[in-house]
Amino acid sequence: MTIKDIANIAKVSTATVSYVINGTKPVMPEKRQRVLDAIAQTGYQPNQMAKSLRTKKSNNIGVLVEDIMGFSTSSIIDGISKHVEHSDYNILLNDLRLLDSLLNQYDQIVQQKDKINKALSLLRFGARVDAVIYVGMFDRDISGIITDIGKPIVIAYSTANDSHTCSVTYENETISAEAMRYLIDCGHKRIAVITGLAHTAPAQMRMQGILEAVKEAGLVLDSAVVKNGDWERESGYFCMKDLLEQEKDNLPTAVIAMNDLMAIGAMDAIREAGLQVPQDISVMGFDNREISTFVWPKLTTAEIDLKGIGFTAAQMAIAQMGGNEKARQEQHVVLPSRLIIRDTVANI
Amino acid sequence: MTIKDIANIAKVSTATVSYVINGTKPVMPEKRQRVLDAIAQTGYQPNQMAKSLRTKKSNNIGVLVEDIMGFSTSSIIDGISKHVEHSDYNILLNDLRLLDSLLNQYDQIVQQKDKINKALSLLRFGARVDAVIYVGMFDRDISGIITDIGKPIVIAYSTANDSHTCSVTYENETISAEAMRYLIDCGHKRIAVITGLAHTAPAQMRMQGILEAVKEAGLVLDSAVVKNGDWERESGYFCMKDLLEQEKDNLPTAVIAMNDLMAIGAMDAIREAGLQVPQDISVMGFDNREISTFVWPKLTTAEIDLKGIGFTAAQMAIAQMGGNEKARQEQHVVLPSRLIIRDTVANI
DNA sequence: GTGAAAGCGCTAACAT
């Protein structure tokens, strides 16, 4: 079934068929109907490859993910596909599968390994995509590792200051301040913090927010109760264990962990010490990962709008393709995060 | 940059360039080198659309997922992409987003809603894919809802007996028997079971396996200790609560839930009753969802090889495209599942 | 071993 067949059946030219399908030119109602009938009758579907070749538009948007198993990735894709289903774009998915190769090396290694993969993968897209959304696994600065491909690129969940990319990330600082403020408002004064890897951007921003709230409340953050974790659950466990031992004479009444994993690790340690959450010690997480509702008690945490990030990224990508000048204005958007109050913080 | 440009630079015909790129015909080493140089120099990438149009092969495989937020979906995609990265296929992802529209209606509604979406979505693929992998969200029979599109279709995580589809699912019965046997081997005699929705295929198969092991051990399953859940965590909680009340004079020493969610719900109820897992009551789950390692104690469960399902599905799809006759032999594969022993089952 | 050229299915400029 080609456009030619339809033209024959409807007794019109191929141009006319094209006009009615795409609405590019007015067509006499009668002929238009004949075309429509022919299409309905045959179930004809235009060959997208031919169309793309001719129009130089693939109608595909490339979604390049660092790893689909990253906890944030599928929600971001969900957001992208939510936006895309109302457009006529399709998603061409390419998984870099970085998790297997770099495990927990976060910032390290990535650089090299990445650069290669990236170049390779992006190039592989040939003329298959009109824009690409790069979906990061960590909130970090990847400036310089994504080369210009002459097509719109928007980075989701990471940033870069390369002139040829846009990005959409989420808010860390304000929400961390808000989380800390919530703890303070609940009457906590001695609040421990379990940080993420100290040199990472989110750890720094979250600390900034925490400090802000502390200062604002006229309190001070005793350095004895800030412990450096590495984002993993185990580190939360060990940090808390240390805290429990070292500060046993002056136990904090609450602990804020920079992510849910460490918060849960901390809860393990608290329970192991025969203490209760939140009666003895309150716990605050960050990320609102799926597991935060599965632990008991359910974790109070901050939610990152992952789906919104994907949705916005898709929106930006499409706007950029439209050559929309306004789209170029706001290149880097930061979505608000919000507090999710559950059961691990007590009012004292 | 087109093939013509390369031909000009290398001072050969476009045909020759094509020959060296695709290795379709022998080319004099000297000319071949000139072509290779020109390509390297310019960073030329063949236009896939043109190639596809000409060869009538898109080199895309369509991945149609019921919902990317389904707990099994991303692992399956991971498996697909693992296989695909070593081939020259790309993944065209289409998310039906069924979760939003049908919530927990599992089998119901799906039928209608699905059929529409399916037809729509599949057709939308136009000539964009050479095969499609349909990724289900539940292990169920979807016979009749996927129409023939004249291209290979393989169904992952669901089945259908339509002649035009293949499928790859996982093993339920043997592994359920094995799980039950493990409980029995640990000395448990009075074992409660919390079932999934009774009319669903996995619930029936899992029950079959459980019964098998019970019979084999010369025990009987007291119907007083089998409770019907609905796959959700809450139902596990309520089933266990009932059990704890009704059977308080003859408490089971172990409970097997047909999925991790219900197992975790059961653990909640056990804890709430002041009892301990596994000291007082052992718990066995099914699915090995991410959360099963986050609860405390870590859940003993059965793992479904999700990644393997995706990998195998991709393999089958590609084999089918090759017109491989052997591929048509084995149309429905069932991957083995395995027991994951963790900390919720005690030896008594 | 290599090149000329036809043609995949479509769109759009141009002619009518």
Next chain:
DNA sequence: ATGTTAGCGCTTTCAC
């Protein structure tokens, strides 16, 4: 308003 036709970038037959 509609038809004719060139050509998008590639592969492949056919002739040399």
